Amino acid sequence: MARYGQAFKDKAVARLLPPESASLEDVALETGVSSATLERWRSEALGQPERERVWTAAARFDAVLTTAAMDEASKSAWCRTNGVYPQELDQWRASATQALAAPEEARASPQQTKLDRKRIQELERELRRKDRALAETAALLVLSKKGRGDLQQGRGRMIGLEDRRELTREVETAHAKGARLRQACEMVGISVRTLQRWKSAGLERGDGRPGAVRPQPARALSAAERERIVCVANEPRFADMPPARIVPMLADEGVYLASESTFARVLREQGQNMRRGRARTPSTSKPPSTHIACAPGEVWCWDMTYLPATVVGRWFYLYLILDLYSRKIVGWEVHEADDADHAAHLVRRCALAEGIAAKVRKPVLHGDNGATLKATTVLAMLNWLGVKPSYSRPRVSDDNAFVESLFRTAKYRPEFPVKGFADLQAARMWAAGFVHWYNVEHRHSGIRYVSPAQRHAGEDRAILDARHELYLSARRANPARWSGPTRNWKVISAVTLNPERDAVITAHLDQLGKQPEAA
Structure with a gap:
């Protein structure tokens, strides 16, 4: 008995349902499925809860025709009813217009033909470069999965003869498959000069330090x-x-x-230095369990996420800093490589833009335990700026939840290209548009549905007070419709990085003289 996938079933049922409403015989002839089976699939689809609609080519064309004569309000209502974004409808219309263009309209000019040939040559060069990069990545990936056993890592470590021979074979194999010699050596933790020194010695002897005769220092005790x-x-x-x-x-x-x-x-x-007495062994004090932000510029959160490119395996890197109190994106950059210098430059640029040099209380910058965010270059920049670094707890995946939630919002926007970005400029243009939308137009649910820019500028209090007065007026006009108090439009005065007990938040706010309303 033949088995059909869910995607195949959905497309066949979509042909049977409006707007196409094709007959069972036609669909059975096209798909090779019996009419009885198609009838059963249609009955099951109609009897189940409504799922996301499968938009075939004919359905998209019918949607373009249906909405062509509508005004903007009617078109928006149609999009909400059918579960379509206006941006998707505009893309369908553009595709239909291009497909129906006359041959003389679609024919390219000689100048355009020349530009196309030049673009093809550039793409071929880029394809060759990416093929080499893909071969190198595959070779380095295989090399990275080689087990190192108990072999120590770090400069100056001792490596035995058998380990030297094994590392040399692995590096030479990766180099033969397309990896650069320097990259292969860095993957196993040695330098190119070390490999050359091993091979010049013929790989006949190991590290000589264990058998070396060392004189006793002159200053040693007798x-x-x-x-x-x-x-x-x-x-x-x-x-x-x-x-x-x-x-x-x-x-x-x-x-x-x-x-x-x-x-x-x-x-x-001599074994005579054991601890004595009833006193406990000294232990380090436990750091604060969370950070509390009561104003903009007190706590920042940052992280890096991957933006896919159109080429599989290639990524762009989005660095982003979020103000915890206002949820405003105070800084962002997109780069082709993940480097600590990019992170340090972003922090410095944000510090200058937010004017933290003139503030008495410097912000806390919280991030995860990624190597880029904990690099020496970044720590030196934070120390120079007076910013205190903070990191997620070990083995706790949700200690930086605000930035992770922001990344989820970004990647599920309708403008986000599902097939990836064509180049770095396209990724940066999308990021600029998203940051403007998020800061200025987006009404954030975590801050009583005001925009992050309004809260960052201190305008949220007046906006929320006006909403509260509006709700009170509505309740006075129709008191029978209100069974309890109006909606809570109080300003959220404190935001905690992690969930914290109310007593801790109240004590912190009492020191600042604020009302204990937290999120």
Whole structure:
């Protein structure tokens, strides 16, 4: 018995339903499915809850014809009824117009033909470059999946002879498959110069440090001095004292044997440095569980997300900084590569734009534990700007939920290209349009449906007060329609990075003299 996929069934049923309303015989002849089966599929589709409509080519053309004579209000109502974005309807109309164009209208001019040939050559060069990059990526991906076992990482580590031979074989294999030698060496954690040194030695000997004869340092304590330290520490008058007290008491007597750290090291080697007493072992204090923002510029959240390109496997990188209190995007950049220098430049640009140099209280910048956001370049820039870094807790995936939610909103907008961006300029143009829409036009549900720009500028209080008065007037006009209080339009005065107890938020707001209304 033949099995048909859900997508195939949906397309066949769409032919049977309006606006096409094709006959069972025609659809059965086209699809090779019996009329009885098609009738059963149509009955099941009509009996189930309404799902997202499958827009075939004929249905899209009929939609263009139906809405051609409508005004903007009627067209918007039609889009809401049929579950279509106005942008999609405009794309369908443009496609239909292009398809119905006369041959003389569609014929390209000689200048356009020349530009097309030039564009084809550029695309061919780009395709060859991407083929090489894809081959290198595949080779490096295979190399990255090689198990390193207990091989240590980092500069200056010892690598045995067998490990040297294995790493050399893996690097040469990846290089033969298209990977650059420097990239392959970096993937396994060595430099090109190290590989050349190994091969010049013939890979006949390993690291010579384990068998090296090292002379004893001239400043090292002699055996007699070590024995004297132990004897002094075990004297009855010093029996219950740590080295931190023994050394000063000996100095009062005009005797110097060694420093406190040397005393502790010698006693530890003798097994006499165990902790004593009933006091607990000192522990570090627990950092605050969250950050609370009561005004713009107090807490920023940032992260990086991937924007797909039209070429599979290629990405653009969107860096974004969000103000936690107002939800305004205070800074963003799109780049072709993920680099710490881009993140540091974005932070510096945002600090200048928001004028944090003149503020007494510098913002806290919260991010996840990504390598780019924790790079030394970024930390140095934050220290220079006076911005305090904050990071998500280990193994906690939702500690940066505000930015992750923003990325979800961005990628599910109708303007977001599902098939990816053609180039970096297209990605930057889309990002600029989205940021303007989000900051200026978008009414955010987390801040009582005002725009982030209005809240960032302090205009939300007047707007929400006007809404509250409007609702009170509506209730006075028709009190029977209101069974309880009006909608809550109070200003959200505090925003917490993570869910926090009301007592903590109230205590924080009491210090600032604000009302305890938090989100």
